[in-house]
Amino acid sequence: MTTTVVHERIPEPIGESKPRLDNRKKVTGAATYADDMQFGSGLLYARILHSPHPHALIKSINISRAKALPGVKAVVTGEDFPGFIGLYLQDRHIFCRDRVRYVGDPVAGVAATSEEIAVKAVNLIEVEYEVLEPVVNPEFGASPDAPLVHPQLSEYKVVPFILPQAGTNISNLFKVRKGDVGAAWEKCAAIVERKYRIPHIQHVPIEPHVAIAQVDETGEVTLWGSSQSPFAQRNLIAQALGISQSDMRVVAPYVGGGFGSKAGVSMEALAVAIATKVRGRPVKLRLTREEEFYTAFVRQELISYFKMGCDKNGKILAMENRFYWGGGAYTEYGVNVTRAAGYSSTGPYEVPNVKTDSYCVYTNHPVGGPMRGFGMPEMHTGLEQCIDDLAHEIGIDPVEIRRRNCIREGSILVTGSKMHPTGLPQCIEETAKAIQWGQKASPSAPNKRRGKGTAIMWKAPAMPPNAGSSAWVELAEDGTVTVGLGGQDLGQGTFTVCAQMAAAALGVPYESVRIATPVDTRFSPYEWQTVASRLTWSMGNAVVSAAQDARRQILDLVSEAWGEDPEDLDIRNGVVVSYKSEQEIPLKDMVIYGLPKPNDSGWMGGPIRGRGKFMPTYVTSLDPETGQGERAVVHYTTGSQSVELEVDLDTGQVEILRGASSFDVGKAINPEMVKAQMEGGFVQGLSSALFEEMKMVDGYMQNPSFVDYRIATTTDAPSDLQSVIVEVPQDDGPWGARGIGEHSMVATAAAIANAIFDAVGIRMEGPPFSAEKIYLAMLDAGIVE
Amino acid sequence: MAYHKITLTINGEPEQVDVPSNMTLLKMLRERLGKTGTKNGCAAGECGACTVMVNGEPVNSCMILAVECDGSEIVTVEGLSDHGSLAPIQEAIMESGGVQCGFCTPGILIASQALLNRNPNPSEAEIREALVGNLCRCTGYVRIIEAVQAAAQMV
Amino acid sequence: MLEAHPGLPEFDYIKPKTLAEASRFLADHAGEARPLSGGTDIFVRMRDGVWKDKYLVDIKGLDGTDEIVYDPSKGLTIGAAVAMNRVSAHPDVKKHYAALADAVDKVASYQLRNRATIVGNICNASPAGDTIGACLLLGGALDVHGVDGARTEPLASFFEGPGSTALKPGDVVTSLRLPLPPKGLVGRYYKLGRNKSSDLSIIGVTVVGFPDKRAASGYRIKLALASVAPTPLVVAQVEEILAAKPVTEQTIAEAAQAAMDACTPIDDVRASARYRKMMARNLSQKALTEIWNQLGR
Structure with a gap:
């Protein structure tokens, strides 16, 4: 017999790969998404008139012809809605009022009895513009010579940790001053300086944005939408319209992918605003795929400068980084990307001397918002190539330089905080092993070159310091459990994971747990947003706490009824058991009607409802001049990715032969779903590395369709994708868990770039590493004729 | 605009519908017949979320007019299962973890079923080629391919 | 900027019973009617507002069209x-x-x-x-x-x-x-897109070849290019070079160079003219080499 050392009992079904709760609905077509909801014949269809100019003043709008069209029920413009909207910085009106700032900016909206009529009405609206010079480059945009995109920047309402620079296009500046960078360069044996340019890309959820809004005769608003953030939408739209949050209800059915694009508020406010003018009637706004590309959030572009140096042993001594984030026309959400990049600007390395300037810059491009990774893929794509170059410069293996410098428990981080326990060193070993790092395989054909590359990453949940979660747990007559929560399942599987956690904390089988869906701000408990890969950790904590509360109520009741110590009682498999008296009672016999008092003297107990909440209480502010502070973030998830690929010398095409990912998730509540995140993130990262770019010319997107904005298909994704889970527990995570959703695409593009370099010795300024770009770079380098 | 009376079967059920010329099969299924399992992801024949079978062959239902389907047999995702008993491909994709957000899933299921109908033992390359017109942004395709392989074994 | 229609714009669907009826309708409505077969291009272009036809004339099922x-x-x-x-x-x-x-x-x-x-x-x-x-x-x-x-x-x-x-x-x-194909005909299509498959072509190279005693080389090898000229392009010089001189690595390289010289691509959102030209050469060389191998070298 073997002996097992038990540290702490991990209850079932934590760590078990349970099937998704919503599997059956999704494979039968029964799952209802926002566009599938039925609103009857009273439904009105909305269409939006978009700005055709990247930057212009609105001189006049004539809506009279549109209004006169039969079937048109409302035509609205910015005049109707004076309020500001925005998550961190209120720099946006629902409809443009005096100025348009990107091609696609909403100028007017129409509600009509059919989509066709709405289209016709939009075409009848006449707008006179005075065209202005657009800002299309963030580095130029940050200079004093650039025209101002938001002349009123200094008047906007803003949260305390975002620092707009009055009289400029810089809507946030995050600075790090740590140690003495100037003195450190002299001690370096090798220094590299690099510039990278990361283009705008788009999230491309397969479900485009849909919102249906209805305002009743009393002014109460209901919004049904494909949403990652029902509570944030409630809050921000209510503020913009000047109504109570309690009179604004958001219902969020199944979401067909989000990746950040459905966080915060984007087109939802348009539907609500139009609906206020046609009281009683639901108004549906559905983005076309084309509109999805340039009128919803996009990922910010980035121009980054890195300078880094190390001693002769490869120990990194200093980094000096400058980031110009192209925030687009409005940076109400994007300003915090810049901040996150600032406080994470060294990447997952311990660097004693750091200088960082991270600028969020307005441009006349589509609105830069949150996207999977929240600035980290953009930043790491440059940083992790630069680390490779530094390794080559000093003559150390790229994996070895990462081993020597990566953060470990106790490392002093860029903001001065101390690193918590982390499995990053182990992740590095896992991915190196998976692709047989150091062994060069021969190419599959004479016209191909083979290469391997690695990149590592870190990312913290980027959010306000006090973003909270709450949950409740109820039981039904048959003992089944329903969990109320306010986070959203975008496909990542949070409902399944929360059901597992509730089952474990309460002591019931997984199969008997349901989630109260759809999330509805009127009935569901508060959740900040489904972003930042924070739900498993934050909402999970709230769910566990609610389940424990219910459990406590149950055990207190039974202990009173049986006259036993609650410590001797347990709930196992849906049955309360006493280890002392060996009595048993199934939950179904007591969770609604309670239990009889002894001697027929009445009843005790009653319906069980557990409640729980979680909010981090320990995050502090950072010094605006140095970026230093006690604790910048809640925690960092870390990891490593490696790839092996081939470059075709005839065409420049890249084929990814295999990929490996390893992340420290603290504790995998559902290991197969964790691996599924690693696989999906890897391929999204691959797609961004090889194919994706919003091609912008003078502020106009050239490729707003799947015809010319290509994403990875079945034949682009490798069949050999390994995913290795590392588990170094998070001190305040449920069973030690922390997030993984976004992290899985952060290092991918850099790993691919490093592998291309390994294969053919070329570097490019930025992705996509298209066949053409690679071929032309090989031509310049004399590798091909 | 002209209207056309058409007769067709949807998942074995006969239907009569009066459709305008410009109504796609996708729009008719979703807005006239309540078959909302078929999804609209691009309306341009590129994403595959709207894939249904017309007379046994998968097509993008956004790229075919309803009126062109007069007399046809249509199978949508709702028609893959038989009174609650799921098809092997549906069981397999649940088992493999090939479902995430689920928006591409109906189209993937139809395209996969059509592949298995014409080729009961497809190679991995054949599966990838058959699903190249079905975009998925969540899974990286790994578990979807596994599901089709597993379903082929189950039949 | 592309402002695509959310669905399909309005038009009338016409189902003629005979070819004569179809032709007459199309002629009577010149400029506003178009024959409809698969529709995969028509619907996309009508959604995008590039084509604004009032009538689509379905020719499926008319004499011989389905065979x-x-x-x-x-x-x-x-x-x-x-x-x-x-x-x-x-x-x-x-x-x-x-x-x-x-x-x-x-x-x-x-x-x-x-x-x-x-x-x-x-x-x-x-x-x-x-x-x-x-x-x-x-x-x-x-x-x-x-x-x-x-x-x-x-x-x-x-x-x-x-x-x-x-x-x-x-x-x-x-x-x-x-x-009827010439005896011993072999052929191949090489396509370069941005993705591995399913994309529009950055360039496409079709090559066919067969043994031909009338050619000095003993082979007749022909090549056509897609996406590198205003129309699909047959590069006659390729056929001439590989018929006149023995087919070797050198003459294939010469023919591939001729393909490159013959094409007049443009810069577009998919690729630059410069890259297309070089790919015309490289892929022609690849395709011609493969055809030569298939012909027995």
């Missing part, structure tokens, strides 16, 4: 409404017209190929059309039904510019005919 027939004494006839998947699955197409089967399988996706047709590909005359090169090199001709009755349009003189052809108002193409 694909191989006659060992005459060759192959592909009806205008025959979906691409039916063409590439046809055993005689695979056997006798490999270049065409290969090209068809590289168009878009399986679903789309269940609607898209080769005749549609030809009539839309996109320089990027994947299947056109094979049809040109295989000596294809179109059966056209016009207001004045039936006629034949050889593909060699069919294309006039991007989207522009020898078709006149009232014309309905009923089928594509490919003559």
Whole structure:
């Protein structure tokens, strides 16, 4: 017999790969998404008139012809809605009022009895513009010579940790001053300086944005939408319209992918605003795929400068980084990307001397918002190539330089905080092993070159310091459990994971747990947003706490009824058991009607409802001049990715032969779903590395369709994708868990770039590493004729 | 605009519908017949979320007019299962973890079923080629391919 | 900026009973009516507002349009409404017209190929059309039904510019005919897209070849290029070089260079002209080498 050392009992079904709760609905077509909801014949269809100019003043709008069209029920413009909207910085009106700032900016909206009529009405609206010079480059945009995109920047309402620079296009500046960078360069044996340019890309959820809004005769608003953030939408739209949050209800059915694009508020406010003018009637706004590309959030572009140096042993001594984030026309959400990049600007390395300037810059491009990774893929794509170059410069293996410098428990981080326990060193070993790092395989054909590359990453949940979660747990007559929560399942599987956690904390089988869906701000408990890969950790904590509360109520009741110590009682498999008296009672016999008092003297107990909440209480502010502070973030998830690929010398095409990912998730509540995140993130990262770019010319997107904005298909994704889970527990995570959703695409593009370099010795300024770009770079380098 | 009376079967059920010329099969299924399992992801024949079978062959239902389907047999995702008993491909994709957000899933299921109908033992390359017109942004395709392989074994 | 229609704009669907009726309707509504077969190009362009036709005239089911027939004494006839998947699955197409089967399988996706047709590909005359090169090199001709009755349009003189052809108002193409293949014919289509498959071509190279005693080299090898000129481009110099001189690595390189020199690509959102030119050379070389290997080297 073997002996097992038990540290702490991990209850079932934590760590078990349970099937998704919503599997059956999704494979039968029964799952209802926002566009599938039925609103009857009273439904009105909305269409939006978009700005055709990247930057212009609105001189006049004539809506009279549109209004006169039969079937048109409302035509609205910015005049109707004076309020500001925005998550961190209120720099946006629902409809443009005096100025348009990107091609696609909403100028007017129409509600009509059919989509066709709405289209016709939009075409009848006449707008006179005075065209202005657009800002299309963030580095130029940050200079004093650039025209101002938001002349009123200094008047906007803003949260305390975002620092707009009055009289400029810089809507946030995050600075790090740590140690003495100037003195450190002299001690370096090798220094590299690099510039990278990361283009705008788009999230491309397969479900485009849909919102249906209805305002009743009393002014109460209901919004049904494909949403990652029902509570944030409630809050921000209510503020913009000047109504109570309690009179604004958001219902969020199944979401067909989000990746950040459905966080915060984007087109939802348009539907609500139009609906206020046609009281009683639901108004549906559905983005076309084309509109999805340039009128919803996009990922910010980035121009980054890195300078880094190390001693002769490869120990990194200093980094000096400058980031110009192209925030687009409005940076109400994007300003915090810049901040996150600032406080994470060294990447997952311990660097004693750091200088960082991270600028969020307005441009006349589509609105830069949150996207999977929240600035980290953009930043790491440059940083992790630069680390490779530094390794080559000093003559150390790229994996070895990462081993020597990566953060470990106790490392002093860029903001001065101390690193918590982390499995990053182990992740590095896992991915190196998976692709047989150091062994060069021969190419599959004479016209191909083979290469391997690695990149590592870190990312913290980027959010306000006090973003909270709450949950409740109820039981039904048959003992089944329903969990109320306010986070959203975008496909990542949070409902399944929360059901597992509730089952474990309460002591019931997984199969008997349901989630109260759809999330509805009127009935569901508060959740900040489904972003930042924070739900498993934050909402999970709230769910566990609610389940424990219910459990406590149950055990207190039974202990009173049986006259036993609650410590001797347990709930196992849906049955309360006493280890002392060996009595048993199934939950179904007591969770609604309670239990009889002894001697027929009445009843005790009653319906069980557990409640729980979680909010981090320990995050502090950072010094605006140095970026230093006690604790910048809640925690960092870390990891490593490696790839092996081939470059075709005839065409420049890249084929990814295999990929490996390893992340420290603290504790995998559902290991197969964790691996599924690693696989999906890897391929999204691959797609961004090889194919994706919003091609912008003078502020106009050239490729707003799947015809010319290509994403990875079945034949682009490798069949050999390994995913290795590392588990170094998070001190305040449920069973030690922390997030993984976004992290899985952060290092991918850099790993691919490093592998291309390994294969053919070329570097490019930025992705996509298209066949053409690679071929032309090989031509310049004399590798091909 | 002209209207056309058409007769067709949807998942074995006969239907009569009066459709305008410009109504796609996708729009008719979703807005006239309540078959909302078929999804609209691009309306341009590129994403595959709207894939249904017309007379046994998968097509993008956004790229075919309803009126062109007069007399046809249509199978949508709702028609893959038989009174609650799921098809092997549906069981397999649940088992493999090939479902995430689920928006591409109906189209993937139809395209996969059509592949298995014409080729009961497809190679991995054949599966990838058959699903190249079905975009998925969540899974990286790994578990979807596994599901089709597993379903082929189950039949 | 692309402001695509959320659905399809309004039009009337017309289902004529005869070819004559179809031709007459199309002629009477010149400029506002268009024959409809697979619709995969039409619907996209109407959504985008590029085409604004009032009528779509469905030609499916009209005389011969739904048939694909191989006659060992005459060759192959592909009806205008025959979906691409039916063409590439046809055993005689695979056997006798490999270049065409290969090209068809590289168009878009399986679903789309269940609607898209080769005749549609030809009539839309996109320089990027994947299947056109094979049809040109295989000596294809179109059966056209016009207001004045039936006629034949050889593909060699069919294309006039991007989207522009020898078709006149009232014309309905009923089928594509490919003559019997020369003995020992081999063929191949090379396509370069941004993705590995399913993309529009950055460049497409079709090559066919067969032993020919009348050629000094003993071989007749022909090459056509897609996406590098205003119309699908047959590079006659390739055939001349590889017929006149012995086929060797050197003459193949020379022929590939001729292909590069012959093309006049443009910069667009998919690729630059410069890259396209170089790919014309590299992929031509690759395709010609493979055909040479297939011919027995």
